[in-house]
Amino acid sequence: MKQSEYLKILNLAKSTLEDYDNWGETEIYKTSQKPSNKTIPEKQQKIFTKKPLTxxxxxxxxxxxxxxxxxxxxxxxxxxxxxxxxxxxxxxxxxxxxxxxxxxxxxxxxxxxxxxxxxxxxxxxxxxxxxxxxxxxxxxxxxxxxxxxxxxxxxxxxxxxxxxxxxxxxxxxxxxxxxxxxxxxxxxxxxxxxxxxxxxxxxxxxxxxxxxxxxxxxxxxxxxxxxxxxxxxxxxxxxxxxxxxxxxxx
Ligand code: SF4
Missing domain, CATH: 3.40.470.10 (Uracil-DNA glycosylase-like domain)
Known part of the structure; x- marks a missing residue:
């Protein structure tokens, strides 16, 4: 495998893992458990704390x-x-x-x-x-x-x-x-x-x-x-x- 192809695959794997990490954080917050020591972005908090309509x-x-x-x-x-x-x-x-x-x-x-x-x-x-x-x-x-x-x-x-x-x-x-x-x-x-x-x-x-x-x-x-x-x-x-x-x- 050429070095350029190897680097391409490595970068793809890295970005997939980063996406997976963010997705995992969202799932944890959904279940109302405190997210480790990371701060939930304000926009994301608004989505999850929205009250149902009367x-x-x-x-x-x-x-x-x-x-x-x-x-x-x-x-x-x-x-x-x-x-x-x-x-x-x-x-x-x-x-x-x-x-x-x-x-x-x-x-x-x-x-x-x-x-x-x-x-x-x-x-x-x-x-x-x-x-x-x-x-x-x-x-x-x-x-x-x-x-x-x-x-x-x-x-x-x-x-x-x-x-x-x-x-x-x-x-x-x-x-x-x-x-x-x-x-x-x-x-x-x-x-x-x-x-x-x-x-x-x-x-x-x-x-x-x-x-x-x-x-x-x-x-x-x-x-x-x-x-x-x-x-x-x-x-x-x-x-x-x-x-x-x-x-x-x-
Ligand atoms: S009668 Fe009902 S379906 Fe027909 S225009 Fe009025 S609101 Fe719409």
Whole structure:
């Protein structure tokens, strides 16, 4: 072997051993043992001492993704994305179908007439909008005439495709919040999560499960505005939910 080749191999071996030495130092630090007598560079310390994000911080980060999302056509016609509202570690989560006119203008879920009725239901359960979590299966306003977001009475239910595309955000919200129980409001969100075909009048009040979380479907508050005789059924369903939250039994 020529001397130059021999030196090349020697240098390569030396640099590999140096890399291995640094790698070993990192592994030792990862296991929280004190590194011998070497000082850990400041940049490296920052990486290893970084705290995990809180649920609230994770939701805020996801909210930014939703604010910029245009993965379905609703993203091109909405005024404001409506991410969700409430406590990041709520036991109870309400899920509706999608934002309407008021929600699209303010970026807040359930703030129109149906939303005010939902707020009353939540308060009758001894809770507030800030102690539960409220979201929709799609985050942008589904409109009959998408060219006119300023028109009232322009709402429609989301299509199965819109729900399918957007549901990943809801799944991430559920995963972050980890509620004990979910209430789906109306046929769209119930069908979107459970993939069941029964009418809401038949499936409401039953105990279902979604991704390991208990789920109770009930009527959408807008149905109660059209037909107040449905209120008693919603209250029956909410009593089941409260019983579960108080006792862990259902
Ligand atoms: S509805 Fe959902 S998927 Fe469609 S643009 Fe809005 S955030 Fe994105």
């Amino acid at each position: 649920s609230k911080e994770q939701l805020e980060s996801l909210r930014k993704q939703v604010d910029n999302c245009k993965e379905c056509s609703l993203g091109t016609t909405r005024l404001k994305a409506v991410f969700g509202h409430g406590f990041a570690n709520a036991d109870l989560m309400f899920i509706g179908e999608g934002p309407g006119y008021d929600e699209d203008h303010k970026g807040e879920p359930f703030i129109g007439r149906a939303g005010q009725l939902l707020t009353k239901i939540i308060e009758a359960m001894g809770k507030t909008r800030d102690t539960v979590y409220i979201a929709n299966i799609v985050k942008c306003h589904p409109m009959i005439d998408p060219s006119n977001p300023e028109k009232r009475e322009n709402d429609r239910p989301p299509t199965p495709l819109e729900m399918q595309v957007c549901k990943k955000y809801l799944d991430m919200q559920i995963n972050i919040i980890q509620p004990k129980i979910i209430v789906t409001l109306g046929a769209s969100s119930t069908k979107g999560l459970l993939n069941r075909e029964e009418p809401i009048s038949r499936i409401r009040g039953t105990i279902q499960e979604y991704n390991g979380v208990k789920l109770v479907p009930t009527y959408h508050p807008s149905a109660l505005l059209r037909n107040s005789s449905l209120k008693k059924f919603v209250w029956e369903d909410m009593k089941k939910v409260m019983h579960f939250l108080n006792t862990g039994e259902i």
